[in-house]
Amino acid sequence: MIAGLSFPNSATVRVPERLVLSGGRWTQIDLAVRYGRFDHARVGACLIDTGYSARVTRGARSLPLTLYAAILRPKLTAAALPGAAPEVKTILLTHLHADHVSALKDYPQARLIGDTGALDHFLRTGPFGRTRHGVFRELLPDDLRARLTPLESLTSVEAPFGLGPARDVFGDGEVLAVPLPGHMRGHTGYLFARQTPAILYAGDADWLTQAIREARSPGAPARWILHDAVSARETAARLNAFASAGGRVVLCHDPEPLA
Numbered sequence: 001m002i003a004g005l006s007f008p009n010s011a012t013v014r015v016p017e018r019l020v021l022s023g024g025r026w027t028q029i030d031l032a033v034r035y036g037r038f039d040h041a042r043v044g045a046c047l048i049d050t051g052y053s054a055r056v057t058r059g060a061r062s063l064p065l066t067l068y069a070a071i072l073r074p075k076l077t078a079a080a081l082p083g084a085a086p087e088v089k090t091i092l093l094t095h096l097h098a099d100h101v102s103a104l105k106d107y108p109q110a111r112l113i114g115d116t117g118a119l120d121h122f123l124r125t126g127p128f129g130r131t132r133h134g135v136f137r138e139l140l141p142d143d144l145r146a147r148l149t150p151l152e153s154l155t156s157v158e159a160p161f162g163l164g165p166a167r168d169v170f171g172d173g174e175v176l177a178v179p180l181p182g183h184m185r186g187h188t189g190y191l192f193a194r195q196t197p198a199i200l201y202a203g204d205a206d207w208l209t210q211a212i213r214e215a216r217s218p219g220a221p222a223r224w225i226l227h228d229a230v231s232a233r234e235t236a237a238r239l240n241a242f243a244s245a246g247g248r249v250v251l252c253h254d255p256e257p258l259a
Contacts, residue, residue, distance in 0.1 A: 008077075010079055050102060051103070183205060201250045
């Protein structure tokens with residue numbers, strides 16, 4: 001059983017709306033940087049990703065991470081981790097971008113679940129290649145590979161609402177890991193199938209739910225950072241169909257308030 005499901009905002013990042021919405025305005029908007037938080041009856045306190053933390057914005061950092069923070073200028077909120085959730089048993093990973101994993105080192109005892117193929121790829125990639133894709137080795141625990149439960153080791157199931165093949169995260173049908181390719185190698189969403197309505201935390205499958213709803217995913221330059229632009233369009237179409245069937249899509253960066 002799932003309790004306390006919420007999606008706190010760890011920080012804001014200001015960008016022109018046109019950057020994240022095709023045909024949008026040049027007006028600056030504040031994107032959210034969310035993570036998920038819930039309690040599982042058997043497992044305990046869980047997170048989906050960790051959002052931004054002070055490990056990105058201050059203290060001793062590599063030059064690439066310092067420049068990254070200087071360009072994006074995230075402003076941390078009171079909900080930033082680890083202060084907002086000091087005790088966590090399990091962390092589900094959507095992908096390895098800095099704004100999704102920056103507090104992993106603050107939870108050295110937590111069980112981690114994610115795509116090992118993506119992790120292995122970026123561990124083999126050199127520093128320049130990782131930085132180009134927004135992955136910073138200094139944010140990843142040294143024992144991440146050893147602690148990571150592979151998604152592919154979990155029971156395979158079919159997700160409802162036409163979302164396709166998925167993995168049963170806890171073996172009880174409460175949370176399903178759904179591949180959402182396009183944004184980054186290994187990008188994964190998490191479906192809370194027994195909530196009313198069913199809730200899909202879709203990470204960075206798009207930046208705004210409006211873009212999915214109105215088929216207005218952004219073009220260049222936002223498209224240039226995608227791992228696979230064709231797969232991203234296909235994923236957006238699946239999310240639109242899921243929402244049309246009565247499901248609720250939650251995105252990491254959408255600034256719209258969550259009810």
